[in-house]
Amino acid sequence: MVLHITSGYNGDMFEEAQLYAPVTTDENGVQVHLADNHPGVNDPEYRRRRNEIAAPVMTWQPGMPIPQVDYTDEENQIWARVCAELAPKHERLAVRAFLEGKEALGLPTDRVPQLDEVSAGLERLTGFRLHPAAGLVPLDVFYGSLADRVFHSTQYLRHSSQPLYTPEPDIIHEVVGHGNLLASPQVAEVKRLAGEAARRCETENGLQYVADVFWFTIEFGVMYEDGELRCYGAGLLSSYGEIEEFRGADVRPLDFHLMATLDYDISKYQPILFACDGMNELTERVGQFFAEFDDDTPARLAAAAA
Numbered sequence: 653m654v655l656h657i658t659s660g661y662n663g664d665m666f667e668e669a670q671l672y673a674p675v676t677t678d679e680n681g682v683q684v685h686l687a688d689n690h691p692g693v694n695d696p697e698y699r700r701r702r703n704e705i706a707a708p709v710m711t712w713q714p715g716m717p718i719p720q721v722d723y724t725d726e727e728n729q730i731w732a733r734v735c736a737e738l739a740p741k742h743e744r745l746a747v748r749a750f751l752e753g754k755e756a757l758g759l760p761t762d763r764v765p766q767l768d769e770v771s772a773g774l775e776r777l778t779g780f781r782l783h784p785a786a787g788l789v790p791l792d793v794f795y796g797s798l799a800d801r802v803f804h805s806t807q808y809l810r811h812s813s814q815p816l817y818t819p820e821p822d823i824i825h826e827v828v829g830h831g832n833l834l835a836s837p838q839v840a841e842v843k844r845l846a847g848e849a850a851r852r853c854e855t856e857n858g859l860q861y862v863a864d865v866f867w868f869t870i871e872f873g874v875m876y877e878d879g880e881l882r883c884y885g886a887g888l889l890s891s892y893g894e895i896e897e898f899r900g901a902d903v904r905p906l907d908f909h910l911m912a913t914l915d916y917d918i919s920k921y922q923p924i925l926f927a928c929d930g931m932n933e934l935t936e937r938v939g940q941f942f943a944e945f946d947d948d949t950p951a952r953l954a955a956a957a958a
Contacts, residue, residue: 673820675706675786682707682786690819692811705808709786718768718784721807728763730815734824734892735761737816741895747875747884749931753777753835764823767805770831778840782831791850791859795866798847801840803830816892829886833870838935839884843870845942858947861912868911868926869938874898875928884934894921901925906933908941909953 674685684702692698701724708719723731739761742751757773759765771781783797785804794804805826810818818825833839846866853859872885881899888895902924904910911926928934 673702674788675710677710682710687819690811691814691817695811695813698811702808706786709784709807712784712786714783718766718771718782719807720766720768721764723764723809726812727809730809730812731764731824732762733815735828737892738828738890738895741892742889745882745895745898746889747877747882747931749836749838750833750884750889753839754832757832757835759827759831764809765827767807770805770827774831774834777835778837780834780840780843782826791863792853795847795850795859795862798843799851800847801844803834803843805830825886825890829890833884833886833889838931839870842934842939842942845939846870849942849945852946855947857950858945861950862942862945864912864914865908865938865941868914869928869934872922872925873928873934874901874903874925875930875934877930881927884928897921898925903927905929906937909950909957912950912953 673687673690676683676685682703684699684706686693686699686702692702705721712719742754756777757770759770759773767782767784774780774782778801780801780803782803782805785806789804797804803826806821806823808822809824810822834843846862849862850859853862870885871887874881874883874885874888876882881903883889883895883898888898898921901922904924904926906926906928914924928938
């Protein structure tokens with residue numbers, strides 16, 4: 653799993669410290685440790701499957717072929733159902749850049765794509781590629797990799813008992829949300845700049861500041877486009893429930909310091925969202941924030957807000 657979130661989901665949402673399942677290796681092999689409230693925690697077959705998918709990635713290194721997953725009919729059906737449910741929501745509620753990227757990438761909707769399949773399309777469009785993640789990827793590694801146009805992605809799927817719900821970021825979140833976004837040259841460049849900002853950070857506080865702004869933009873960003881409020885955040889675009897609710901949030905103009913210092917309840921849908929006034933504000937203002945960010949930025953913005 654990928655340690656790249658700073659808030660969490662209830663329903664379609666996840667929380668990095670509590671709901672990510674740690675992966676360990678011992679005399680019994682690779683073990684994925686699900687939380688007590690995970691939908692699959694009492695399903696031995698699901699737990700075995702999670703271990704099976706995680707195992708090859710534990711020894712994977714960049715440059716090696718990405719481990720292939722022989723997805724089951726049940727897993728392909730989960731993917732197909734979520735894609736079918738999200739498609740009309742995307743048409744109504746997603747920004748134009750996402751829809752154009754989704755069409756250009758052309759991922760299958762009837763089966764789970766392999767990560768190298770997604771990478772091939774992304775490299776052609778924006779130069780990004782996916783690396784597999786079996787367990788938690790440290791914050792600095794995840795964000796720093798974006799500077800190299802690398803996105804770390806999980807490969808497992810949510811439990812079949814709740815196909816429209818995940819307590820953690822599965823391949824549906826990673827690929828349907830982030831993957832299709834990365835097919836947009838404009839959004840991909842902002843993500844790359846976020847990676848460069850993370851690489852420049854020498855303090856935990858600076859890195860967390862970058863992560864928090866990333867959360868309220870790339871994960872949960874909304875945008876006014878053609879007179880309507882639409883979403884571009886991967887967390888919204890991959891969330892069957894929250895994508896229908898974001899227009900009811902307290903929507904505010906961009907405020908980077910507030911994004912990085914805001915207290916919010918991880919047990920509910922995000923009550924406060926920040927809107928760009930069109931794609932230019934995302935690429936220019938958010939992009940500039942990441943392009944110019946260093947460890948002194950938080951103190952400077954705090955002084956300006958005082």
